[in-house]
Amino acid sequence: MDRKIIELANKLKDKMVERRRDFHRHAEVAWTEFRTAAKVAGVLTELGYEVKAGDEVMAAEAMMGLPSAAELERQTERALAQGADPAWVAKMKGGKTGVVGTLRFAKPGPTVALRFDMDANDAVEAEEEGHRPFREGFASINKGAMHACGHDAHTAVGLAVAEVLAALKGELAGTVKLIFQPAEEGVRGAKAMMAKGVVDDTDVIFGMHVGINLRKTGQLACNTVGFLATTKLDAVFTGVPAHAGAAPETGKNALLAAATAALNLHAISRHSQGASRVNVGVLQAGTGRNVIPANAVLKLETRGVTSAINEYVYAEAVRIVAAAAAMYDVKVALTEMGGAAGCESDPALVERVREVAERSGLFAELLPAGNIGGSEDCTYLMERVQQHGGLAAYVMVGTALAAGHHDFRFDIDEAVLPLAASLMACLAADTLLRPVK
Numbered sequence: 001m002d003r004k005i006i007e008l009a010n011k012l013k014d015k016m017v018e019r020r021r022d023f024h025r026h027a028e029v030a031w032t033e034f035r036t037a038a039k040v041a042g043v044l045t046e047l048g049y050e051v052k053a054g055d056e057v058m059a060a061e062a063m064m065g066l067p068s069a070a071e072l073e074r075q076t077e078r079a080l081a082q083g084a085d086p087a088w089v090a091k092m093k094g095g096k097t098g099v100v101g102t103l104r105f106a107k108p109g110p111t112v113a114l115r116f117d118m119d120a121n122d123a124v125e126a127e128e129e130g131h132r133p134f135r136e137g138f139a140s141i142n143k144g145a146m147h148a149c150g151h152d153a154h155t156a157v158g159l160a161v162a163e164v165l166a167a168l169k170g171e172l173a174g175t176v177k178l179i180f181q182p183a184e185e186g187v188r189g190a191k192a193m194m195a196k197g198v199v200d201d202t203d204v205i206f207g208m209h210v211g212i213n214l215r216k217t218g219q220l221a222c223n224t225v226g227f228l229a230t231t232k233l234d235a236v237f238t239g240v241p242a243h244a245g246a247a248p249e250t251g252k253n254a255l256l257a258a259a260t261a262a263l264n265l266h267a268i269s270r271h272s273q274g275a276s277r278v279n280v281g282v283l284q285a286g287t288g289r290n291v292i293p294a295n296a297v298l299k300l301e302t303r304g305v306t307s308a309i310n311e312y313v314y315a316e317a318v319r320i321v322a323a324a325a326a327m328y329d330v331k332v333a334l335t336e337m338g339g340a341a342g343c344e345s346d347p348a349l350v351e352r353v354r355e356v357a358e359r360s361g362l363f364a365e366l367l368p369a370g371n372i373g374g375s376e377d378c379t380y381l382m383e384r385v386q387q388h389g390g391l392a393a394y395v396m397v398g399t400a401l402a403a404g405h406h407d408f409r410f411d412i413d414e415a416v417l418p419l420a421a422s423l424m425a426c427l428a429a430d431t432l433l434r435p436v437k
């Protein structure tokens, strides 16, 4: 089976490169992946998958950090102008750009989900000869959007996996679910798919990322550690403006409330059960030297090594922000702009990854684990599967990189595409046919 999968995936290499470059050239940032998602939905449909998108796979109330309605409209128009299928785009109104393809095999078996993220970064791609996407004509034509994290590769790999598994329809058992997630950047998209229940029936889920701290093609980390649970918050303080010389006592000072909040947020106690973080990254306030500031915005984030520790920091943050507002008698509105869970892969599934990787002979170097060193919202889907008694693992597939992630000169080694597709298809096939205890 492995051999067959690898042969099929290798045959799809040119198609993967072509698709990856097409997604790269038409990069779309979080919640605006209309063209990318429409392509994904179209290909999955052609391959015989049952395809759900938009409202069917996203819970509107759990979508965080959405662009404005005007921006969504503008990006929708751009996607259509760049050849997106209008029928699919219509389903994705309001930024609901998630897609799930399901294939049921004849024989009974478990449900295995694979998750791929699709969004680009807010970055202006390098326009210099040394940058291959520019030199070879597939640099982003969408100014300000750039695939600087490899999610273009993830999407292309996901579609190849879909094709490989569809070709093996008669030989597999159970159900495979391919989850194409929007808005991973800023950790905004997974929660809405999780909240809609897309993994509620899932026994095993695999997440995957290329690169990160595996900078050699041919390396594989069978597990990923270092996921921090996080919540991204905007706090908007509203006071009352007043003349700072003539009538300061009639004002209510939003700047002081925000500043008090910022200082005390950084004084949240550490937690005995593990690492935590808090950061106020932005404080904007006031309009003029002689005006009591009536408006202030804080952008902050909390993190924890587990979801529980992040929830502790988050609850403290909410309390402090509200108390600071009360102290200065101003109003405050808090909005969650993003979030991810803390998560650990299940050892039994990591062991299975190692077994499959070793047997496949795909990789020159197998590492027990890579460190993600931050947050990734695939953890929401993984945590949900684990809460229901299922198993989750997240693998890191090495690739040489032209520059680090989120750098405007970022580029992958396309030799990673067939490796990643082979691995993910082998993992799906193996766990469908040989359920992990």
Ligand SMILES: [Zn+2]
Pocket: 149, 150, 151, 184, 209
């Ligand atoms: Zn990424």
